[in-house]
Amino acid sequence: MSEVPEGVDLSGFVRKPPRPTATMTLTRDGPNGPEVLLGLRSETMAAFPGYWAFTGGGVSRVDAAAVDSFSVLDVEHGKFIACILRETCEELGVAPNGDHVISIDESARFDVIKDKANWLPHAEDCNIPVNIDNI
Template sequence: MPRPSQQLHPHRDPVPLRPAATVLLLRDTPQGIEVLMTRRSMTASFAPGAYVFPGGGIDAADALAHSQSTRRATQGDLHLTQAIAAIRESFEELGVLLARHPDGSYATTADIASLDRKAPFAAQCKERGLTLAGDQVFVLAHWIADRDLSRRFDVPFLAARMPDGQSPVA
């Protein structure tokens, strides 16, 4: 281990980790698999201009929405909360909604257009009889940002199939 005088940067305690979730939305096409990415604004405070998968911080409301989501028998509370956060972020950022009607059909473009991307997410879905498809979101990988970064995230990379008939709108 180098002496403190030999380190490139002075020691600093790492900033706290912020729980987040990101999702790879996949679509199978005749030309092969498509993966949805978006580009961050050049004025963003974190990773300006970077190409990213939709996602963001986990909100307290995400953990409170378990009763509005389907889940796999093996899906624990933490993974369900992460899935709900990813579903919410996909809707807020790109207008993609992983939610189903009681008959099992995914939300339509008309359903999506009737929702406000800035209003409380789970409550709007519940009002319209939509159930979040948490059981269709799977953990792919997990990343924790380097301790020397000024903003740090604890992020599972999740994967889900893009619902048929939906297209992203930034």
């Protein structure tokens, strides 16, 4: 929609460029067909509280730094892949690991929740896998 509603003045509005983001859809073959893993957004979230959503978020400097630390991420869109790995750890407490998903150590996950910059040292110490097979 490009029209401005009647009576709305946008003369002082400055549009910001879109923020790079990444989202991951985790699926598996279930007994009754495909199953999709969603996360329930906290009621305290500013955007879409209480909604079910795919895991994901904004690409950060941590994700760009991960490309330098992990050769498997030295691919086109590597920082976006790092973002989905980090966000999946933070939001769901899991990590893709080849053809399956594993639970993340609770203390490592809480470190990442506290500060997303903590994801990279945990990944470098092998507490969180960085496996892009099947992504």
